[in-house]
Amino acid sequence: MRLRPGLVADYRSDVAIFRSNVQRFWFAVLLVAVVLLGLGGTLPLIPGLVDFSLTGDLLLIAVSAVFASIGAIGLNIVTGFAGQVSLGHAFFLGLGAFTGAVLGGSEVTRQVVDLSTGQFVEKTLVVGYQLDLSIWLPAAGLVAALAGLIVAPVAFRLRGLYLAFVTLGLVFIGDHLFREASILTGGVGVGRPTGVPSLFGFRFDQDGEFFGIFLEKEQKLFFLGLVLLIVLGFVAKNLARSRVGRALAAIRDRDIAAEMMGIPLARYKMIAFVVSSFYAGVAGALLYSAIGHLEPGTFNLLLSIEFIAMVLIGGVSTVSGSIMGAVFITFLPKMVKWLAGITVFGLDPFFFISDSPAGGFVNLPQMELILFGGLIVVFLILEPLGLYGIWIRIRNYWKAWPFSY
C-alpha cells in the first residue's frame, strides 16, 4: 500500500476525503500558506524572483474570491453533482443577500414633510433590523433554500433542457421582484446598506486586535470566509461521497436508469436544489456585506453566467475545482488590467484593451465579459474537466516522470 499510492483496496479508502497522507500533508501546507497570506505574509512563488502577497486591493479581491467560492460550490452541487443546469443562481444569491441585508443591515430613514400637519416626520425608506451575524447568515441561507424548495418541483417535472429555460425565467422574475420591493431592497440605482458582519459583538468590518494580533477589516473578513469555506467545503465533499452524492451522480449520468434502480428522482433533485440554494444564499449575503452596499440591479443573468463560468472553468463536480474557478474568475478583472498595462520590448501586445471607457476597441469590463464567455467556450472544447483537469494532468505527468507512461 505504501509503495503504491494509487492503489485502493477497500471501499472506505475509495470514498475517503483524503486518499493518502500525502494529500493530507499538501492540504495542510496549502492551508498554512493561505493563512500566512491572510496575515500579510509574502509567499515566494519563484524564490528570489516572483513574490506574492495579499496587499491593498488584492486582499479585498481575495475576500470576494473566498465568498464566491462558497457560491460556486453551491452551483456545482446542482449543476455538477446532480447535472441539472441552473441559470438561476443569481436569483438565489440575491435572495440571500437581501435577507442578510434586511435582518443584519441598518434602517434608512429620511425626513419628510407631512403635508397634513406641516411637521417633519421620519419616513422609513428601507427596513433593517441590525441582528447578529449568527442570525442573519443562517437566515440568508435558509430563505434561499426555501426558494429552492419551491422551485424544485418544477425541476423534477421538467427534464434537461427545459429546466435551463425555467431557471432563466427565474432570474428575470427575481430581478423584477428585487426592483419593485424597494422597502426591502432600496430600489434600482439606490440600493441599501448590507448586513453588518458582527458576531456576538465582534466586528469583522472594523480594524482591531484579535488575540493580540492586529488585523485589518479585510483580513478579518478573509479569515471569516476561510473558516466558512473550509466548513462548507467539507460538508459538500461529504455530501458527494455519501448516499446522497452517489444518488445525485446516478441522476446526472442517466436519470431514467437511476429511477429504475430505485432512486427517487423527485427527492434527490429537491435535495440538490435546496442545498445548492442554501450555499448561494450564504455566499450572496457574505459577498455584499464585504462591500457594504447592495443594489437590486446586480442580480441579473450576467451574474449567473459568471458563476457558471466559475464552475466550468474550475472543474465540474469537484469541490476543489469550484474554489479554483471562483478564485480565477474573481481575480480575472485584476489580470485583465495587468494585461492591458503590459509592454514587451516597448510594444504593447494588448493595445486593443483600453483603460478608459471610450477609447480602444474594448475597455476593461468588456474584455472581462469576453474572457468569461471565451473561456467557457475554450474550456468546454479543450478541457471539459476545467482547471482541476489541468491540475490532474500536470500531477500525472510528474508522477511518472521521466517516463511518459
Add this chain to the structure above:
Amino acid sequence: MTQFLQALVNGVSLAGIYALVALGFVIIYKSTQVLNFAQPALLLLGGYWVVYVATILGWPFWIAILVGAGLAALTGVIVERTTLRPMVGKPVFAVAILTIGLNTVITVVALDLMGVEIRQMGDPWGLKFVKFAGLNIAHRQIAVIVTVVLLVGMLLAFFKYSRMGLAMRATAFDQEVALTQGVSVSTVFAMSWGIAAVLAMFGGVFLGSGVGFDRSAAVVALKALPVVVVGGLDSIAGAIVGALMVAIAETLAATYQPQYATFLGRGFSQLVPYLVMFLVLLFRPYGLFGTKEIERV
C-alpha cells in the same frame, strides 16, 4: 374596445419579431440538437450589419438588407464551424452552456461596434402610420407581418421542395441514417446556422426600424427564448403559435396592467413572456407542440 384591438395589433407585429428569432432557434435545434442561447446575440450583430451598410456606408436600404443577410449568414456559419463543430457528440448541456458563453462574447462585440447612441436603420417605413377604424397601424408593423408571412412561406417551400431542404429534414429525422444516404450533414449544420442568423437579422431590422436600434434590443431578443419553450423546442408551427401567444399576452399586459394592477410594479409586461412559459410548462412539460422525448435506457 379600440384599446384592446390596438393592443392586439401591436401584439401581432411583436409576435412577428419573436417568431423570426424563435424560428431560427427551432431550425438549429431540429437539425443539430443544439440549444442555441446565442440567438439574441445573432440578432444584435445582424441588426448592426444592416445599420452599418445602410447608414454608415449610406447604401440603399434594400441593398443593405441583402448585404446584411449575407454577412449574418457568414457570421452564423463561422460560429458553427469554429465553436460548435468540435462539440458534436458532446452532452447537450455542455453545448447549451457553450452557446451561453458565445452569447456573452458576441453581445459584447456587437454592443461595442454599435456604441451607446441609438442607430437609425435607414428603413423606408420610419414612424409613419395609417389610420384604420380608429386604430393606428404603423407601416413597419405591416411590414413585419408581411415579411414574416413571406419568409415562413419561403422556408416551408424550401424544406418541402428543395434538395437541401429534404437533406435538412432527413438530418432532423436521424443524423446517422441521413449520413449513410449521402447527405452532407456538415453542410446541413452550416446551412441551419446560416438560416437562423439571417432570421435573427430580420428580427433585428424590424426591432430597430422606425424607433432606432440600440442595446435594449438584446433584452427584447432574450424574450424570444420563452417563446420557443411555449411552442415546443422542435416545432416550427409551435414557434409561430408561441410567438403569437407570448407577444399578445405581453402587449395586453402592457396596455391594461398599469391601469388595473399597478401593485405588480413598473415594467411588469417584460415579465409576462416568462410567466406564460411557466404556465404552459406546468401543464405541458414539452411545450404546446413539442415532441415528447422517448428514451431508451
